[in-house]
Amino acid sequence: MTANESKLDSIIDEYNAEPGSLISILQDIQAEYNYLPEESLEYVAKRLDIPRVQVFGVATFFKAFSLKPKGRQQIHVCMGTACHVRGSKKVLEELERKLEIKAGDTTPDGEFTLETVNCVGACALGPVVVENEEYHGEMTPIKVESLLNSK
Amino acid sequence: MSQNSQTPRGEMVKIMLNGAEVQADPYWSLLEVIQFYGIDIPTLCHDEGLTPYGVCRLCVVEIGSGDKTKLVASCMHPVWEGLEVRTHSNRVIKTRKTILELLIARCPSSKKLQDMAALLELKEVRFEPLNDDCILCGLCVRMCEEQMVAKAIGFAGRGTDRYITTPFDMNSEECRKCGACMYICPVCELRCQGPQADTVLCSGCINTEPVCAPDYGDAMCFMVPCLSCVKGPEDVK
Ligand code: SF4
Ligand code: SF4
Ligand code: FES
Ligand code: FES
Numbered sequence: 001m002t003a004n005e006s007k008l009d010s011i012i013d014e015y016n017a018e019p020g021s022l023i024s025i026l027q028d029i030q031a032e033y034n035y036l037p038e039e040s041l042e043y044v045a046k047r048l049d050i051p052r053v054q055v056f057g058v059a060t061f062f063k064a065f066s067l068k069p070k071g072r073q074q075i076h077v078c079m080g081t082a083c084h085v086r087g088s089k090k091v092l093e094e095l096e097r098k099l100e101i102k103a104g105d106t107t108p109d110g111e112f113t114l115e116t117v118n119c120v121g122a123c124a125l126g127p128v129v130v131e132n133e134e135y136h137g138e139m140t141p142i143k144v145e146s147l148l149n150s151k
Numbered sequence: 152m153s154q155n156s157q158t159p160r161g162e163m164v165k166i167m168l169n170g171a172e173v174q175a176d177p178y179w180s181l182l183e184v185i186q187f188y189g190i191d192i193p194t195l196c197h198d199e200g201l202t203p204y205g206v207c208r209l210c211v212v213e214i215g216s217g218d219k220t221k222l223v224a225s226c227m228h229p230v231w232e233g234l235e236v237r238t239h240s241n242r243v244i245k246t247r248k249t250i251l252e253l254l255i256a257r258c259p260s261s262k263k264l265q266d267m268a269a270l271l272e273l274k275e276v277r278f279e280p281l282n283d284d285c286i287l288c289g290l291c292v293r294m295c296e297e298q299m300v301a302k303a304i305g306f307a308g309r310g311t312d313r314y315i316t317t318p319f320d321m322n323s324e325e326c327r328k329c330g331a332c333m334y335i336c337p338v339c340e341l342r343c344q345g346p347q348a349d350t351v352l353c354s355g356c357i358n359t360e361p362v363c364a365p366d367y368g369d370a371m372c373f374m375v376p377c378l379s380c381v382k383g384p385e386d387v388k
Contacts, residue, residue: 038319045318051296052318052325053305060307 007032008040012047019048022058026065035066071106071113075147078128080119087140088127092116094141095129098148112148164232169239175230182210182225185238192238193247193267195254195337196288197226201297204289208250209267213237222246248273257281259351263337268352280351284338285315291332299331 011028015021022044029040036059045052059065077083077092092114096102099112106113122128125137129147136147163174168188175184180203185192195207205227212225216235222243225236237243248271255264256278264286289306292315296302303326307316317323333339342353 041319051302051305053302053316053323056316056318057305057307061309 005043008043009047012044017047019050022048022050022055023062026055026059030065034070034072035068038067069106069110071111073111074113074115074132076115076117076120076130077103078118078120078122078126078130079116080123080126082119082123083126083128086126090141091127091129091139091144094144095148098144164230164234166230166232166234166236168236170237177230177232179230180226181212181214181223181228181230181234181236184230185212185225185236190238192225193251193271194226195263195267195286196290198290198293198335201290201293203227204293207254207286207288209247209254211243211246211250213240213243244271247271252276253278254286255352257283258286258338260284260341261286261338262340262342265342265353273352276351286338287313287315288337290335290337291315294331294335295326299327299329301325301327301329303327304332 008029011032012025014028015025025044025048026036026041029044030036033040041055041059042052045055048055059067075095077088077095079088079092092103095114099107099114101107101112101114103114103116117130120128120130120135122135122137125135127137127139129136129139131147131150136143139147160178162177164177165172166175166184167173168175168185169190173184173188175187179187182192182194182197182203192210192212194210196204197207197210203226205224208224210225211222212228213220214223214228214234214236215221220242225238251264251268251271251273252275255261255268255273255276257280258264259276259280259282287306292305295304303323304315304317306313307320308314317326
């Protein structure tokens with residue numbers, strides 16, 4: 001999926017092409033395409049009249065932005081302290097084994113993206129896995145199978 | 152640099168600089184005042200022609216008095232009436248050395264850092280060397296943007312993954328290959344490749360340097376061998 005200019009124009013115009021709204025604009029583009037296509041960043045820089053390197057800097061600064069296409073299902077494994085001591089590493093390893101990708105990567109069919117996060121604020125439920133904003137608490141390697149098949 | 156709205160332009164404030172009462176322009180940064188009075192403190196990410204950035208922290212000084220003192224980066228700090236400043240207190244010197252240690256551990260190959268270590272008489276580096284080629288001082292970015300008006304390079308990533316790059320990590324069409332970024336980079340110039348080229352701290356000059364060296368950095372006196380002038384330990388800096 002590549003960015004199309006009229007779509008980008010409508011996003012950018014919503015913020016009156018304000019350089020100060022760069023982050024909001026990038027957020028909307030990310031929501032639209034699931035990632036930030038390179039052409040879209042070039043286009044944003046041109047429309048907002050700011051240096052390309054500034055757009056690139058912001059796009060690489062925030063974890064919420066991705067320059068690589070993301071999978072339709074995004075799986076975030078919490079590696080925070082509480083989840084870690086309760087065995088989140090085993091859960092992650094199981095996910096890596098099942099999906100045959102490493103944390104940070106996307107499956108070749110574009111279905112899953114696996115990522116780690118540090119504490120999602122639900123420590124009492126640890127180990128926590130967040131799948132497309134849905135929280136799954138007290139995860140174990142055994143539950144991984146049903147998590148992946150649930151959709 | 153510091154905007155002090157209460158004081159009209161041209162009016163001076165009094166500050167205590169290392170125990171002496173001196174006049175200072177409240178529109179200057181603390182570093183500018185310190186340098187104006189001829190006190191030499193190390194700086195790294197500061198350059199007269201560029202916006203202060205305050206990231207290297209080498210320009211650290213101590214302000215305040217009694218038990219209410221704190222360390223600040225002087226290049227970013229304003230001056231105000233009654234400010235008390237110490238540029239060489241024990242606490243400052245210790246902190247300055249630790250900061251330099253961290254910077255050298257990151258880039259042991261930098262001549263600028265090694266020279267600074269010799270001047271500050273740094274004796275050891277307690278941190279694991281990273282052997283990186285950038286200390287993220289941002290001088291190149293500011294040089295490119297403010298003096299060359301090219302805006303070809305900038306920071307990307309964050310935290311431990313932060314690095315300097317061109318847009319999309321590709322050859323940048325904005326860059327006009329002027330070389331200013333390399334000229335100003337404190338790490339691009341490599342240290343001397345003398346007998347200890349692969350140690351973290353070369354400090355060859357710190358141990359054998361005669362008293363004259365810091366004052367006549369470029370000149371070589373005619374006494375052979377060098378150090379003939381040193382008669383006793385009191386002559387060695
Ligand atoms: S060489 Fe390129 S990147 Fe470096 S200062 Fe000049 S224009 Fe900027
Ligand atoms: S490349 Fe050099 S000038 Fe630029 S941030 Fe790194 S150390 Fe500083
Ligand atoms: S450590 Fe996992 S939710 Fe806090
Ligand atoms: S010179 Fe002040 S922080 Fe670098």
